[in-house]
Amino acid sequence: ETGIKNVADPFGGSHMMESLTDDLYSAALEVINEIEDMGGMTKFIESGMAKLRIEESATKKQGRIDSGREVIVGVNKFRLDEEDDLNILQIDNSAVREKQVRKLEQLKKNRNSDDVKAALARLREAASDTSGDPRNLMELSVEAARVRCTLGEISEALESVWGRHVPNNTVVQGAYASNFANTEKEEYEMTTQLVEIFLAEEGRRPRILVAKMGQDGHDRGAKVIASGFSDLGFDVDVGPLFSTPEEVARQAIDADVHVIGVSSQAAGHRALVPSLVEELARQDAKHILVVCGGVIPRQDYEELFDAGCAAIFGPGTRITDAAREVLRKIEMSRQ
């Protein structure tokens, strides 16, 4: 109605817009130059710097939110006293898995296995080709898919030549703490003091394994929690993405942690959390607490508590609050 869409750049010449664009350009250029100085994007990813920069930025943002320096309405200001339950489509993950496995079995029975072997061999061969004239891997992957190779088999063929990228599971130091310089310093320090008291009494720091299970690749929340808890004085271990409950239990036992903090955003909690608790019991490690965080609907809380989960921290959780609550739960479990 205003005709704004008829003008190519309606804000062109506006000092405010031009200076914002300049700021964005300069900030982006700084990052691009850092990447170029390291030898390009592939090297930047390989070195772990790309992930580190993203996690640093996520942790700083969480620090700004938790300290109140950045307001998000509904998250750290003007929160509802009572959140309505959401109407959620419940999926039976075990049934889905079984159905997928049956479909795969059917597919493998009905395809021509000579064609499959040949297509995968061509892919492997092309992936290891070091001549200056490599074949187009996408084209070969499409050919493989046409003869019904699965996505797993196609990526496995490439992985058998190149290996798999394993990201560094480091925590960011200091990025969370740096936001609590003024206003919320007292509350921050109160939390670190509680951790120091725990250290004095127990002879070691509270130790948490932050775990991601199943097919859930959302690691921002997990990394932010790991970095925040570390700044607050916890010893923090970070498990790899896509772990099984067995692997998480084993890692927790090996690291002798007090608590496993499961971060779940992709709705696997109802199957994976009870499995983890069972696995801990099976491996004689009932003393290790399990707490959860992430996108977990309220109506699922009771089920997880019944399964043995000690506390749940949903979206909007302040890390300082969560750290004190986890500490309290560890202390309660030791009495």
Ligand code: B12
């Ligand atoms: C960012 C995001 C992504 C990014 C993830 C990047 C990354 N590396 O993490 C990308 C774009 C890759 C992505 C992909 C997908 N996403 Co997504 N994503 C989100 C989004 C918008 C925000 C999540 C986030 O990072 N929040 C910020 C962090 C800091 O908050 P948080 O995780 O909630 O953590 C806080 C608390 O929960 C708590 N907490 C969390 N963990 C723990 C652990 C402990 C121990 C403690 C104490 C506390 C705690 O403390 C944290 C700080 O307050 C959410 C929606 C939302 N608003 O939550 C959807 C959401 C999680 N995604 C969703 C979906 C469906 C997907 C995809 C399947 C989409 C698709 N069809 O491809 C894929 C899945 C990929 C995969 N393999 O898992 C759905 C999941 C639905 C469900 N649960 O049933 C959501 C809820 C969106 C929606 N409403 O539909 N996603």
